[in-house]
Amino acid sequence: MEIKIVRNVLRANDEVAARNRALLRQHGVFTVNLISSPGSGKTTLLERTLEALGEKWRLAIIVGDLATTRDAERIGRYGVPTVQINTEGACHLEAHLVARCLADLDLSHLEVLFIENVGNLVCPVGYDLGEEVKVGLVSVTEGDDKAAKYPRLFREAGCVVVNKTDLLPYVDFSRERFRAEVAAINARVPVLELSCRTGEGLDQWFSWLQQRREQAHQRPAGA
Numbered sequence: 001m002e003i004k005i006v007r008n009v010l011r012a013n014d015e016v017a018a019r020n021r022a023l024l025r026q027h028g029v030f031t032v033n034l035i036s037s038p039g040s041g042k043t044t045l046l047e048r049t050l051e052a053l054g055e056k057w058r059l060a061i062i063v064g065d066l067a068t069t070r071d072a073e074r075i076g077r078y079g080v081p082t083v084q085i086n087t088e089g090a091c092h093l094e095a096h097l098v099a100r101c102l103a104d105l106d107l108s109h110l111e112v113l114f115i116e117n118v119g120n121l122v123c124p125v126g127y128d129l130g131e132e133v134k135v136g137l138v139s140v141t142e143g144d145d146k147a148a149k150y151p152r153l154f155r156e157a158g159c160v161v162v163n164k165t166d167l168l169p170y171v172d173f174s175r176e177r178f179r180a181e182v183a184a185i186n187a188r189v190p191v192l193e194l195s196c197r198t199g200e201g202l203d204q205w206f207s208w209l210q211q212r213r214e215q216a217h218q219r220p221a222g223a
């Protein structure tokens with residue numbers, strides 16, 4: 001019985017996610033669902049991205065958090081439309097919450113939407129939000145074993161970002177080991193190493209975004 005209830009919840013979520021995806025594609029909005037542990041640097045990566053691309057692309061951000069509006073306040077400084085979702089304790093965003101935000105955004109004037117999910121490597125992966133692509137973010141201070149321990153995110157991610165490379169000299173993070181474990185789970189996913197602090201490697205992130213956005217636009221309607 002319990003299993004059935006969980007399945008129904010997930011099915012209902014998938015239906016709303018499919019509607020979100022159709023709406024976003026119809027308006028040509030490229031949507032990224034950013035997933036990581038708390039503190040890996042999701043908000044900081046978004047800040048760097050807004051600094052670099054905020055004038056070039058029409059962007060909006062949806063920020064999920066358990067409580068507080070702090071991330072939305074940080075991002076709001078960049079003058080892009082920002083919608084905050086407080087999940088009031090829930091460990092992930094769900095498609096119906098995103099649907100409500102989409103109703104508040106002017107989609108016809110939007111090109112790229114970032115969703116900062118609630119900080120958690122487990123729950124957010126199970127809930128499709130209607131995004132074009134999931135990005136899995138880790139930082140070197142978390143250890144190099146996260147792909148092996150939380151494989152589902154790395155299996156489903158279209159891009160893996162390793163942040164805080166400026167701290168590599170101080171921590172036991174083997175880039176080779178991490179890359180090998182990601183490749184064992186998802187051989188094709190790009191792994192981008194960068195530092196939001198120094199800016200090193202951010203160009204690869206911007207290029208990846210650009211490339212994926214172009215690919216999404218080239219997709220035939222309805223595909």
Ligand SMILES: Nc1nc2c(ncn2[C@@H]2O[C@H](COP(=O)(O)OP(=O)(O)O)[C@@H](O)[C@H]2O)c(=O)[nH]1
Binds near residue numbers: 038041163196197198
């Ligand atoms: N040293 C270093 N610190 C970083 C870097 N990126 C983010 N941080 C810091 O990590 C902390 C958590 O970042 P935040 O963006 O709030 O993480 P979030 O919880 O994933 O949104 C903050 O104190 C950031 O300043 C980085 O590349 N290097």
Ligand SMILES: [Mg+2]
Binds near residue numbers: 042043044071116
């Ligand atoms: Mg954050």
